Amino acid sequence: MFYREAGQFKTSYAADMAVFPLRQDRIGLAAIIAVAYAVAFTGSDFLLQAVLIPFLIFALAAIGLNLLTGYAGLLSLGTGAFMGVGAYACYKLTTAFPGVNFVVWVLVSGLFSAGIGVFFGLPSLRIKGFYLAVATLAAQFFLQWCFNRVPWLYNYNVSGAIDAPLRTLFGVPIVGPTATSQTRYLVVLTLVILLTWVASNLVHGRIGRMWMAIRDMDIAAELMGIKLLQSKLLAFAVSSYYCGVAGAMMVFFWYGGAEYNVFDINQSFIVLFMIIIGGLGSLIGSFFGAALIFMLPIALGIILPAILDPFGLSIGSDTIEHLRFIILGALIIFFLIVEPHGLARLWQIGKQKLRVWPFPY
Amino acid sequence: MASEAAVRRPGIEPRMVAWLFAALGVAALVVILAIAARTGAIGRGNLVYDVVVDPFVLMAQAPDLLVQTLWEGLVSGVLYALIALGFVLIFKASGVFNFAQGIMVVFAALTLVGLHEKGVPALVALVLAVGVMLVLAIAVERVVLRPLVNQPDIILFMATFGLTYFLIGLGELIFGGNPKQMIARQLYLPQGATDAAIFGGRVRFQHIDIAAAAIASLMIATLAVFFSKTRIGRALRAVADSHKAALSVGISLNQIWVIVWFTAGIVALVTGIMWGARSDVSFALQIIALKALPVLILGGFTSIPGAIVGGLIIGVGEKIGEFYWGPLLGGGIESWLAYMIALLFLLYRPQGLFGEKIIERV
Amino acid sequence: MRAPDSPVVAKGDALLAVENVSLGFGGVKALSDVSFDIRKGEIRAIIGPNGAGKTSMLNCINGFYHPTDGCITFKGRRRARMRPHAAARGGIARTFQNVALFKGMTTLDNLMAGRSLKMHKSFFWQLLRHGPAMEEEIAHRRVVEDIIDFLEIQAIRKVPVGKLPYGLQKRVELGRALAMEPELLLLDEPMAGMNLEEKEDMSRFVLDVNQQFGTTIALIEHDMGVVMDLSDRVVVLEYGRKIADGKPDEVKRDQRVIDAYLGVAH
Numbered sequence: 001m002f003y004r005e006a007g008q009f010k011t012s013y014a015a016d017m018a019v020f021p022l023r024q025d026r027i028g029l030a031a032i033i034a035v036a037y038a039v040a041f042t043g044s045d046f047l048l049q050a051v052l053i054p055f056l057i058f059a060l061a062a063i064g065l066n067l068l069t070g071y072a073g074l075l076s077l078g079t080g081a082f083m084g085v086g087a088y089a090c091y092k093l094t095t096a097f098p099g100v101n102f103v104v105w106v107l108v109s110g111l112f113s114a115g116i117g118v119f120f121g122l123p124s125l126r127i128k129g130f131y132l133a134v135a136t137l138a139a140q141f142f143l144q145w146c147f148n149r150v151p152w153l154y155n156y157n158v159s160g161a162i163d164a165p166l167r168t169l170f171g172v173p174i175v176g177p178t179a180t181s182q183t184r185y186l187v188v189l190t191l192v193i194l195l196t197w198v199a200s201n202l203v204h205g206r207i208g209r210m211w212m213a214i215r216d217m218d219i220a221a222e223l224m225g226i227k228l229l230q231s232k233l234l235a236f237a238v239s240s241y242y243c244g245v246a247g248a249m250m251v252f253f254w255y256g257g258a259e260y261n262v263f264d265i266n267q268s269f270i271v272l273f274m275i276i277i278g279g280l281g282s283l284i285g286s287f288f289g290a291a292l293i294f295m296l297p298i299a300l301g302i303i304l305p306a307i308l309d310p311f312g313l314s315i316g317s318d319t320i321e322h323l324r325f326i327i328l329g330a331l332i333i334f335f336l337i338v339e340p341h342g343l344a345r346l347w348q349i350g351k352q353k354l355r356v357w358p359f360p361y
Numbered sequence: 362m363a364s365e366a367a368v369r370r371p372g373i374e375p376r377m378v379a380w381l382f383a384a385l386g387v388a389a390l391v392v393i394l395a396i397a398a399r400t401g402a403i404g405r406g407n408l409v410y411d412v413v414v415d416p417f418v419l420m421a422q423a424p425d426l427l428v429q430t431l432w433e434g435l436v437s438g439v440l441y442a443l444i445a446l447g448f449v450l451i452f453k454a455s456g457v458f459n460f461a462q463g464i465m466v467v468f469a470a471l472t473l474v475g476l477h478e479k480g481v482p483a484l485v486a487l488v489l490a491v492g493v494m495l496v497l498a499i500a501v502e503r504v505v506l507r508p509l510v511n512q513p514d515i516i517l518f519m520a521t522f523g524l525t526y527f528l529i530g531l532g533e534l535i536f537g538g539n540p541k542q543m544i545a546r547q548l549y550l551p552q553g554a555t556d557a558a559i560f561g562g563r564v565r566f567q568h569i570d571i572a573a574a575a576i577a578s579l580m581i582a583t584l585a586v587f588f589s590k591t592r593i594g595r596a597l598r599a600v601a602d603s604h605k606a607a608l609s610v611g612i613s614l615n616q617i618w619v620i621v622w623f624t625a626g627i628v629a630l631v632t633g634i635m636w637g638a639r640s641d642v643s644f645a646l647q648i649i650a651l652k653a654l655p656v657l658i659l660g661g662f663t664s665i666p667g668a669i670v671g672g673l674i675i676g677v678g679e680k681i682g683e684f685y686w687g688p689l690l691g692g693g694i695e696s697w698l699a700y701m702i703a704l705l706f707l708l709y710r711p712q713g714l715f716g717e718k719i720i721e722r723v
Numbered sequence: 724m725r726a727p728d729s730p731v732v733a734k735g736d737a738l739l740a741v742e743n744v745s746l747g748f749g750g751v752k753a754l755s756d757v758s759f760d761i762r763k764g765e766i767r768a769i770i771g772p773n774g775a776g777k778t779s780m781l782n783c784i785n786g787f788y789h790p791t792d793g794c795i796t797f798k799g800r801r802r803a804r805m806r807p808h809a810a811a812r813g814g815i816a817r818t819f820q821n822v823a824l825f826k827g828m829t830t831l832d833n834l835m836a837g838r839s840l841k842m843h844k845s846f847f848w849q850l851l852r853h854g855p856a857m858e859e860e861i862a863h864r865r866v867v868e869d870i871i872d873f874l875e876i877q878a879i880r881k882v883p884v885g886k887l888p889y890g891l892q893k894r895v896e897l898g899r900a901l902a903m904e905p906e907l908l909l910l911d912e913p914m915a916g917m918n919l920e921e922k923e924d925m926s927r928f929v930l931d932v933n934q935q936f937g938t939t940i941a942l943i944e945h946d947m948g949v950v951m952d953l954s955d956r957v958v959v960l961e962y963g964r965k966i967a968d969g970k971p972d973e974v975k976r977d978q979r980v981i982d983a984y985l986g987v988a989h
Contacts, residue, residue: 130518333505
């Protein structure tokens with residue numbers, strides 16, 4: 001009885017085409033954003049540092065991969081490497097030009113990722129499906145090798161690692177050892193909200209349709225005047241941009257530093273699992289998937305000891321890690337069987353039921 | 362009125378022309394460089410010389426090293442081919458690209474070693490390990506394949522991702538994450554090495570490598586015969602073509618899938634033993650198994666001879682590339698060279714050496 | 724919207740001319756030395772037994788296949804190897820034997836996808852959505868709504884097309900082709916799998932498209948009743964060769980056509 005569209009008539013095409021046509025949805029979204037900002041001031045350090053900041057970062061990477069794989073239908077296993085390109089680009093830019101506002105460099109570093117993404121996306125003209133995934137694997141392994149063996153990328157650091165130097169925004173430290181989790185969280189939150197809005201604009205307009213047409217039947221899309229190569233390359237560019245920005249944020253706003261093996265193939269798999277479970281072709285699904293997969297080990301780390309402690313049993317962190325793999329693998333298979341469209345579809349079904357609640361249909 | 366001919370002249374196809382040009386270009390380049398090297402215009406230390414000429418000079422100067430490298434490449438190629446074989450089996454019969462083949466290799470090997478560690482005699486452990494792979498095949502068919510029977514291929518592909526992670530976690534939980542030693546001696550696999558004098562130098566042939574090559578060849582030959590000559594092999598091919606048609610002639614899909622995954626499991630076990638005997642058994646092997654993908658690209662996803670040829674090309678190409686060109690780039694190019702080779706190959710021939718040409722039907 | 728340098732073809736003149744077109748795949752000859760023309764404003768039927776090469780002919784016109792011999796002249800321009808998207812740009816749209824809709828999208832999105840050619844607002848405006856990009860969307864939405872009214876599919880606007888029954892899917896596919904505002908519309912068995920009522924509806928739509936919008940139509944169809952009623956002229960193919968060409972009545976009485984395809988009423 002609360003979630004109804006009765007009385008909300010659309011009198012213009014613009015209103016009909018809105019992303020959130022129901023007033024209740026708009027209110028809900030505003031509330032979530034308000035709460036998100038409020039948490040910055042009320043949440044504990046642990047919550048911000050270990051849970052929310054990485055969740056947002058992974059959600060952004062998941063959005064990036066979802067644009068490529070979920071909307072445009074181009075399977076990519078190179079997400080980790082593209083994130084790395086953004087991270088290393090940001091590092092080089094900010095160490096070379098430390099005076100420039102850091103947020104600017106974060107947003108610019110994505111462009112480097114986009115360029116590399118386009119390069120490795122060129123084969124998509126002739127290659128499809130699994131084969132394209134292998135091409136992205138080439139990108140993954142080659143770029144990871146570069147992060148390790150091209151010393152210029154990490155400024156000839158003896159350790160081979162990059163670290164986050166002190167950077168400020170309006171006088172407040174946002175990067176580096178002195179930056180508090182609150183400030184970092186606020187910056188990450190704002191950037192993620194902004195970039196999500198942009199992604200939403202893209203997928204609801206002609207470019208999103210173009211990508212989905214290519215995904216569903218590229219022959220028909222071509223016969224409709226859609227230029228396949230340009231569209232696919234655009235998908236690679238935009239997707240890699242998002243992954244690059246996410247990578248830069250990961251190093252500078254979360255980890256505080258990185259080595260080349262942070263951006264390995266496992267990273268690619270994790271993000272892929274996020275969008276599979278969250279829902280391919282759905283922006284909100286990217287958030288769901290990131291939440292589930294990222295929170296899973298944390299939840300396990302809290303729940304399992306809580307269950308086992310009363311029995312005097314203890315569980316090592318190693319075991320938790322192994323259980324995480326097992327549960328993750330099982331979850332993926334479970335979702336693919338039960339709801340291939342992921343949590344996003346379950347959410348839609350839930351809203352549908354809510355629309356008619358308390359009636360059954 | 363613009364008038365360009367709308368005909369495509371039969372005879373010389375554009376792609377052949379491209380190949381011709383590429384070959385001529387390379388030949389011209391080599392001739393020019395040879396002349397330049399001869400006349401001293403470029404020499405060692407010059408980038409072009411280092412990349413295009415020097416490695417070949419090195420090869421000629423130390424032919425025994427070349428043979429050694431070729432042999433190593435051959436052996437790893439055979440092992441890649443074995444992993445690729447597991448993929449091909451499952452893909453041929455169920456259309457599923459089994460991403461979990463790599464972890465099956467590790468899991469099988471770990472089961473064998475783990476059982477032996479618990480005190481089970483080697484050969485008994487071997488039989489038990491085979492049994493475990495059978496159980497795994499049945500479980501996979503029941504839990505993963507049957508519920509997903511009519512879904513598009515990409516969904517099944519992603520399900521094998523899930524299976525991979527599941528097996529990684531399970532394997533680590535049961536056997537621990539530390540690398541283990543393969544019980545090669547207990548399995549009566551040959552040890553030691555033979556040195557041969559070749560080209561005035563010394564080439565070392567590990568006995569285990571020779572055994573690996575022999576066993577792999579035997580296995581591949583057996584499987585090839587199995588597929589083409591036996592009733593079950595025919596049924597497998599029928600299932601690969603069309604599930605519905607196979608069902609309608611009375612072939613039990615479930616049985617076939619169990620058989621196929623079990624066979625792939627045995628192949629995985631053999632691969633795990635062979636690979637583990639040469640180096641340790643660890644989860645790093647799972648990543649190496651990804652190298653089977655370039656092998657499949659080269660050889661085609663459905664061809665057993667293709668898997669072999671592809672494996673050999675990748676194995677040899679990798680080793681030669683790493684040894685002679687690797688130092689120029691700082692080493693470690695083995696991690697990506699195979700994929701780059703596959704990528705370049707895909708650009709010219711998307712269906713691989715032996716695969717079927719992809720024809721789009723509207 | 725017409726490309727600036729393409730000539731205006733008067734009604735009655737040949738809009739498309741196929742000259743000596745042959746098409747072979749390996750050993751199979753799909754088309755052998757076929758010639759005919761399609762006049763502007765007419766409805767041209769292409770008929771023949773299965774395997775005659777009818778769909779291959781459409782694919783050649785579309786640019787999806789390239790003839791191994793002969794040439795195709797469209798709007799006075801002899802065409803070189805044309806890619807399908809260039810054919811689309813030139814004003815050719817088509818539907819398919821097996822419905823080629825974008826199954827993951829709604830009816831509305833499918834039709835809007837058909838407007839892709841006409842949408843020009845750049846990537847950067849798309850990033851913002853509000854502003855010029857939105858205005859363009861709304862303008863095209865109006866056009867698409869006209870098509871939706873024309874085809875009477877208002878009720879299924881927001882339904883994912885994968886869920887629609889076959890007959891409606893074919894109608895949506897027609898709508899998507901119409902959204903391209905084509906000069907030449909190629910329909911590959913638009914009535915296949917339909918019952919009598921649906922066929923009558925579809926025939927009415929085809930006629931309306933031809934008469935109201937002036938679209939030239941080339942139509943592959945097996946239902947002879949439809950062919951006789953709708954078409955102005957007919958081409959008959961058999962085993963890749965043309966065996967008859969003319970008005971429907973003439974073709975119906977042609978002995979070769981009767982032997983190959985029609986049979987005699989008992």
